[in-house]
């Protein structure tokens with residue numbers, strides 16, 4: 698089976714490819730399909746955005762497409778940055794600027810009120826248009842300074858409660874075990890295994 702990952706984000710491509718390494722699938726991503734135009738994430742929910750990306754790339758490629766939309770929801774900010782996580786500090790999609798803005802917005806929020814979660818919705822679309830979706834979450838708190846050099850995006854500011862470290866201080870395998878995307882992908886891989894076994898029976 699060939700699967701196209703509907704993302705150009707090299708951090709995500711590395712994570713997803715590593716998580717699917719045991720599966721009998723050929724993986725490519727939008728990095729390998731420069732002919733596909735930019736897909737605007739205009740949806741009000743992670744599901745709407747993931748579905749839009751998956752359907753659009755499936756139309757272009759005619760292959761199975763796996764799309765995810767994810768982001769950080771901070772309780773003290775009423776769920777922001779949420780679906781706007783990538784462009785929180787502006788359209789330049791700059792991780793450093795996003796982290797600086799988050800630190801600024803959270804400056805006066807006391808310990809005990811800094812709860813946050815990473816959320817991910819994953820959508821798989823088949824060449825015939827059939828669709829499956831899964832979700833994953835990872836709970837934590839927002840730190841007061843950047844810690845760790847791994848991962849991407851908000852990872853250095855996201856303290857993972859169950860690991861006692863920031864997401865950026867975890868090795869990639871450790872992050873994938875507990876991350877929002879890892880959890881959504883685990884469920885999606887069970888779906889993929891079923892699809893593969895059905896296609897081998899026919």
Ligand code: IMP
Nearest residue numbers: 765766767768769782783849850851852
């Ligand atoms: P999207 O799913 O590509 O739209 O990503 C939205 C944004 O959420 C990213 O640009 C990051 O800022 C943030 N984000 C999503 N997943 C992660 C993660 O695993 N670590 C850190 N930031 C993330």
